[in-house]
Amino acid sequence: MSVVLRALGLHKILAGDVPTTLIKGVDLEISAGEFVCIMGPSGSGKSSLLYLLGLLDVPTHGTIELDGVNTQGFNDAQLTQLRLEKLGFVFQFHFLLSEFSVLDNVCLPMRRLGRWPEAQCRERAMSLLTRLGVAAQASKLPSQLSGGQRQRVAVARALANDPLLLLADEPTGNLDTVASANVRQILHDLTRELGKSVIAVTHDPKFAAAADRRINVVDGQIDPDWQPL
């Protein structure tokens, strides 16, 4: 299977009076259609690793290759453009823009990308919302939705520009059991049906169980000996 994301020798060191090493020497490959879970104790560097893989943050050392493009030396504008075209994000908190309708929230990345005319943006957004079962909420404001619905809208927004890779940071962290199962199922289906790759940081063992591969991060490193329970 083709490799979507390849990370080599990633280090992230925060400068300061006492430099803090968040990530030390991570090598990782993600294949197309793969569902990968990153686990680990609090403060182990899971989220930091996810931000690096999602091109939100720049590694101190090491390289990240996304879809065959080596991002080393890219400036902020170039990384932002890559995120726009190839990546989608889902966070623990839904981060929907509260003044915009659900439909507008999903349309935002498409409008920024400008690949589709407005009418098609809306059409695509509607079909994504339909797929995620929140089409009926399209014209509502995020505040009128339940937590699970908001998170599904956030997934729809992450999928708006048809990304290769979806990055999720504790996507079910704020959801009840039913909603969690729902979001988990959705992410799982994305990999199977649409061939998207998903990297998710999670604490939830049930969530991790649905993944193709589980990685444990301890002290900024991948623990090679770790076996999922």
Place this chain on the structure above:
Amino acid sequence: MIALNIAWTHLTSRKRQTAVSLVGVVLGVAFFLAVLALMRGSEKDFIARLIDNSPHITVSDEFRTARLQPARVRWPDDLVEIVGLRPKNETRGIRGWRYRLGQIESLPGLRAAPVLVGSAVLLFAGQEQGISLSGIVPARMRGVSTIEEKLVEGSLDDLEANPGGIIIGAGLAEKFSLRRGSTVNLVAGGGSNRSLTVVAIFRTGNAGYDESQTYVLLKRAQLLLGRPDRVNRFIIKLADASQALLVASRIEAMGTYKAVSWAEASEDILNVLFVRNVIMYSVVSAILLVASFGIYNTLSTIVMEKTRDIAILKSVGFQARDIRHIFVLEGLIVGTLGSVLGLLVGAGLMQLMASVQIRPPGGTAMVNLPVWWGGEQFLMAAGFALLSCLLAAWLPARKAGRLHPVDILRGAT
């Protein structure tokens, strides 16, 4: 387009804050405009009074620099020593005045009138009064001097019709209790003596002028002063008074006679006006500066409240530039709306001020506040408001553009 959409949504979703900063800009622009209109109006009014009561340019039979000896002109670089010479007696008056007047009148945008100025003594009922006598051609004087508007009795036509007529000021008339039809005796410098009939009386409001200035026909003055066919002054009115300095120097260049513009004659007053303008612009600019703080405050608050939105927009692929655009647009929207409304309110204020009538202390007539309706002050008010809004928006916008999504995401989760 999305930036505009987001900017508009930010502003409309916090109506009260937006309204407060909008009111700040509106008031700022309105006061800026009103104060500017009043100050410019009073300045124009002042200059109009200053220059309308005197000619824009006066050409007199004098020279700006003393004339050189012919030998110095012939050999400018050589050592020439001439002792005991007296300059040739220059005939008084402007030589070839008809030709020179024609020359001056060929310049665009001006009207000129020939005048012979001399002094005389007015005798009436055993009293005497030194006066300044101006010989004028009424028809030519009309477009050049405001004397006709200042006439309280009689007209310039009466002078034209009566070669033995004289126009005197109200001060002189009161002093000697003269009225239209009174006969006065005039003794001119040359010694000639003539009785004249008062045909018109003017009042300028300048006491010295009203007591000592008189007008007779040019021919009459030439006879009285014993200077037939002479003129010693051209007075010139320009269509555009601000061109006076330039035109004066051109006239001087063509005729060698001294041409003094009103601007040169009242340089001290113009300097005072300039200083006054500097003070005025600083004060009214400060009003707008204060108003722009309202915008800065609102936008800074929005940036702080919207850090999560900014983080998510950046993470889904909005560039720092896009984020800056959003906030700069918000400043521009408030600035534009505020300018338009401010100009309307300001125009209303100006209308109100223009309708106010006040009686100056010690004055007799009601005076309207001089409000100037120039188009450029509207542009200036709007332009300055937009500029300060842009500046006020730029700082929060830059801050928003620099926000790092990871810092915010870390804090949020």
